[in-house]
Amino acid sequence: MKQDHGAHAHDLDPASPEHREDSIELLFQTHFSQRYGAGVPVTADKAASAVRLREVWREHRVGATVGVDVDRFVEDAFLSLQYAYNRKYGQWDKVNDLRALYQDTWHARIAPFTSALPQDATVLGVGANDGREVRQLFGDRDIAIDLLDISSEAISRLGGQLGEFRAVRGFVGSFEDWRPVAADYDLFFSLRTLNSTSVDRAACVRKSVSLVRPGGTLVYSVSNGYIHEVDGVPRAVRGMFSYDTATIDAERPKAIAHEIVDLLCAEDVTVVDVADEPTEIFIIAQKKQSGKVSVHGEL
Numbered sequence: 001m002k003q004d005h006g007a008h009a010h011d012l013d014p015a016s017p018e019h020r021e022d023s024i025e026l027l028f029q030t031h032f033s034q035r036y037g038a039g040v041p042v043t044a045d046k047a048a049s050a051v052r053l054r055e056v057w058r059e060h061r062v063g064a065t066v067g068v069d070v071d072r073f074v075e076d077a078f079l080s081l082q083y084a085y086n087r088k089y090g091q092w093d094k095v096n097d098l099r100a101l102y103q104d105t106w107h108a109r110i111a112p113f114t115s116a117l118p119q120d121a122t123v124l125g126v127g128a129n130d131g132r133e134v135r136q137l138f139g140d141r142d143i144a145i146d147l148l149d150i151s152s153e154a155i156s157r158l159g160g161q162l163g164e165f166r167a168v169r170g171f172v173g174s175f176e177d178w179r180p181v182a183a184d185y186d187l188f189f190s191l192r193t194l195n196s197t198s199v200d201r202a203a204c205v206r207k208s209v210s211l212v213r214p215g216g217t218l219v220y221s222v223s224n225g226y227i228h229e230v231d232g233v234p235r236a237v238r239g240m241f242s243y244d245t246a247t248i249d250a251e252r253p254k255a256i257a258h259e260i261v262d263l264l265c266a267e268d269v270t271v272v273d274v275a276d277e278p279t280e281i282f283i284i285a286q287k288k289q290s291g292k293v294s295v296h297g298e299l
């Protein structure tokens with residue numbers, strides 16, 4: 001296993017292959033404008049949430065302009081967002097995944113929480129894609145796991161990754177609008193997902209806390225890099241590519257992690273760990289029985 005082949009942001013060409021892939025925003029706009037033209041101002045960050053879409057519909061009088069009812073509009077916008085995620089993440093093997101350089105260790109920080117669950121524990125994973133991370137996180141093949149992803153293509157591949165797991169259920173949809181099938185999960189995890197362009201972070205953090213039982217565990221992570229090949233050698237690059245500035249922003253992952261911690265601090269949880277690991281920044285929290293919030297760990 002290779003580790004620590006650090007490259008620096010200034011070594012990189014923003015036009016290199018890993019950056020030529022389209023952004024979720026661009027994919028969304030391309031698909032959405034085929035149906036609605038350029039006159040309806042919807043951005044990807046509105047499309048994961050029916051509440052936000054209904055605001056756009058009212059504010060911009062979409063019914064009068066385009067002649068569709070609000071339910072149809074919400075559905076069309078969601079389908080455009082789903083198209084974008086299917087294109088970008090429907091086949092995970094096309095992704096420049098930094099975890100490939102840390103295959104056996106990327107999850108070491110969170111493994112004590114995921115592998116120590118009792119046999120009758122229930123788990124919810126959001127943004128789990130085709131479920132490949134589940135294989136490493138949960139040793140017990142009988143554990144009851146619900147997995148949600150906005151990409152229908154990714155969820156259709158769960159069977160390929162999790163064939164030996166006997167109690168996995170897959171759901172397609174945005175977490176913001178998902179109708180939960182339980183509200184007493186022992187563990188919630190959402191890795192490298194709340195940093196996505198379209199996510200309503202505040203709504204997702206609040207919802208995740210509400211779906212875990214008192215005393216249950218919440219695990220989040222924020223992407224912090226990808227693989228960049230230099231002379232055929234894969235190297236780790238830390239940071240997040242910004243489509244707005246076409247530069248690699250080393251501070252953005254930390255800012256998003258801070259935001260998640262702040263959102264958690266407004267809830268009835270204790271943040272037990274914040275850890276800047278080679279592939280991502282992990283945030284681990286525990287839902288309180290009741291009482292005040294406290295934070296351990298630093299960025």
Ligand SMILES: C[S@@+](CC[C@H](N)C(=O)[O-])C[C@H]1O[C@@H](n2cnc3c(N)ncnc32)[C@H](O)[C@@H]1O
Pocket residue numbers: 048085089126127128129130133148149150151154173174175176190191192193196198199200
């Ligand atoms: C970068 S991938 C991370 C996949 C996996 N958890 C990992 O860390 O390798 C983000 C995943 O979240 C999904 N996603 C993005 N926004 C979502 C939302 N609002 N609700 C559910 N899934 C979402 C995407 O389709 C994608 O599969």
